[in-house]
Amino acid sequence: MAMRTTRKQNYPEWYQNVVSEADMAENASSPGCMVMKAWGYGLWERIQRVLDEKIKETGHENYYFPMFIPLSFFQKEADHVEGFAKEMAVVTHSRLVTEDGKLKPASPLEEPLIVRPTSETIIADSFAKWVKSYRDLPILLNQWANVVRWEMRPRLFLRTREFLWQEGHTVHATYKEAEDETVKMLGVYRDFAENALAMPVIIGRKPEYDKFPGAVDTYCIEAMMQDGKALQAGTSHFLGQNFAKSANIKFVNQNNEQEFAYTTSWGVSTRLIGGAIMSHADDDGMVMPPHVAPYQIVFVPVIKKADDTPRIMEYIENIKAQLKDKTAFGEKLRIKIDNRDKPSVDKVWEWIRKGAPMVCEIGARDIENNGLMVKERIFLGQPEGKKIMKVDEFIDSVGERLVALQQIMLEKATERLHNNIRTDITTPEAFAAYFANSNEWIEDGKQGKVAFVRGKWCGDSETEEILKSMKITIRCIPFDQSGTTGKCLLTGKDATMDVIYARSY
């Protein structure tokens, strides 16, 4: 029972449908903002839990800095403010008064405050106070926070004026240590995207013109959505001494000399949820990767006679009790018994739309057989997606099965990525012809009409304009360079650098 709109019919509309049918989020009355509902926020909570552990394992501690940044802080780093000035929410007053029956802002602030679009400037201000000597270094911190960027074309999860994220900020004594940190955290993001979200990514460096404002180098993970477009899923910035100089983060090194420190920053956001949707959802709704699904197993009682209710519920409770100490991905299983007063078929369809990895239907006959019916979301509508199992067998195998389902999702997404990186386009003409087509949904295991092109780039600044006119972007300069020579796909000049070209979100 496909949704109103399929991927093939209209991919952007299909995306909106999934978000709404899975009840993950909706547009808020505050323009450009979203309300994250239980199933969408539940996914974010899982992302937080898993990623937070990785961030802590790599030696970082969580802090919390104010969301208001004095305007003057942005005066200090010219590139940084230029990058963000167009999309800043500015607080100018601290109270409301009623005039002619209407509320109006009053008590103007001496200095306007910016609602953080990102926290480099205010954290650098603290680093400058805390860092005196090489003995104080490194400081490795992270914060989970909301940030604001005044997007003009908001889209749920992908681009909202307020969004949630984590931002890591570190300060180091040497160039090399800071650069290593930047690359290390990019690796943490890649592992997380692949293992927790089953979303394979290409890692690399951004071209000069697409760096984070104020960075020396920006690294990124780029994922491929089912329509062949790229989604920047996480970034890690090597900031060199830029913010250290603007905020005066100085330390005495081992030779007893004053030196500016080196900083980094790196973040992922609720945008990952958009990425997970466009990586895995199908025409029936969301498909949650088991590792991060708010519930991994949902039990739906199928009650034909009201009299059966108590024994069916007891039977289900008993199965749940037996699953108490079972684990998947090193954690206890997340189980829901859906006992709402609604027809079971409607409930099952709700959980399919939400993409719960396993929905188990249990009726009176299952009790007689000491069994249950297990439906696996990723195999919906296929014969292998519907299994009648014995309870014991289910209990013994379910943890491993969830891990296997996750693996299948990763393999499917990886196959799509690999099948859709064209490397056979070698001339500007062929390149232009390729991208003259529009993106459309890529059927599983197939090659889509337009996706990524891996090819040469000369690196000239004029190419930025060519890309803009073609509505294409360079997603990254991948870490694994071939070292070969060829023609730049934009200018036809000789070039050695491999880059990933794609349309993008």
Place this chain on the structure above:
Amino acid sequence: MAMRTTRKQNYPEWYQNVVSEADMAENASSPGCMVMKAWGYGLWERIQRVLDEKIKETGHENYYFPMFIPLSFFQKEADHVEGFAKEMAVVTHSRLVTEDGKLKPASPLEEPLIVRPTSETIIADSFAKWVKSYRDLPILLNQWANVVRWEMRPRLFLRTREFLWQEGHTVHATYKEAEDETVKMLGVYRDFAENALAMPVIIGRKPEYDKFPGAVDTYCIEAMMQDGKALQAGTSHFLGQNFAKSANIKFVNQNNEQEFAYTTSWGVSTRLIGGAIMSHADDDGMVMPPHVAPYQIVFVPVIKKADDTPRIMEYIENIKAQLKDKTAFGEKLRIKIDNRDKPSVDKVWEWIRKGAPMVCEIGARDIENNGLMVKERIFLGQPEGKKIMKVDEFIDSVGERLVALQQIMLEKATERLHNNIRTDITTPEAFAAYFANSNEWIEDGKQGKVAFVRGKWCGDSETEEILKSMKITIRCIPFDQSGTTGKCLLTGKDATMDVIYARSY
């Protein structure tokens, strides 16, 4: 080795010292805001983890609503806006431009946005969309968020312009169900304060004049700080149909009639951290309740000869490995090995200042004895606070011991509370004389000079002014009323209502 200022010398200054010496937080460059550092934010993470579980166990799900609330939403509920209008951060512009080399706000918004001081209005707006029929009710939700109230006299944790909190919001079909929810969540807060923070509280209802703006009734938990002042540690509001009427939350009831719904809201904030400090910290620094301590056990190697380092570290790692599956409060133990390059005596003092429940010192001699030295923070300086134990004995007993330490902290705080609620003050004269004294630090197990008075109140509106002039507040009308008659301690009139009078934060 007491800190610069003791409780007796200057209680407010002592409080600032604890926060700073324990490295929990500091004032930010954004006026009135704070930077929560790893040890302070770590405590907040523990509070979140424990309380979030309780909130979910009682059937609530986490959502996330925008932090920007359109100004017009506040026009709808007159009491509500009156309560908050004086302390609202107002966003009026969405970009910055450079003029004469200076950054200035530009692109004024059509409608100013308020940074949420609390979210009743914007959540009611969603409730109005979601609720159609009694079948949609109740909706039980919670969010973890930052909020802003423009405090003029900020103090770290107790009162900052931006703070972190959770706010529960629910909507129900009946008056009774909503009122029961309000009281139930108050109970969750009381249990949490007592069991997780070892902070006993008095529960009751706020007098009319001190209700949440827009509420029918406000309930609260009130704790006693070591100086005898009260701290409102959490509130739960029964909102009746007030917000339902202003936001038009209507539903069709079982009799097929349109009816306004009933809502509640309830919250606790980073203020709890201030409460935990002023409940437990001593002249040597913070004392963390083991249930919520970011680390419960800290190992400090005591190295006299550099050669010993590897075997001491290995010995500690080995103890840590043996603690891997040990638990306290139903969770794995939180353990830190402090191997920083610093004198061990300095490290031990840092952990004392931070209030780690157990600090274990381990040197070469301990290896020979297969033992370790365990220092318990709450018994610092007392003979029983320093124990040499065998490793096996430590490993077997440490989980239970942490629970026992928590219990001792709760008993101590409970004893203080009980010893310092005066019930023998029965006339306005005696009452005025009692509060003519100032608060000062209450020594453990003793009665302080000024603390709480439990006595009669006539409830007349004139009493609000009397209280103000005396700088006293009615903390609550406790649930357990004696039902006796006496004289109002403010007016001398006959009265039956028992209230708690106190100075407060």
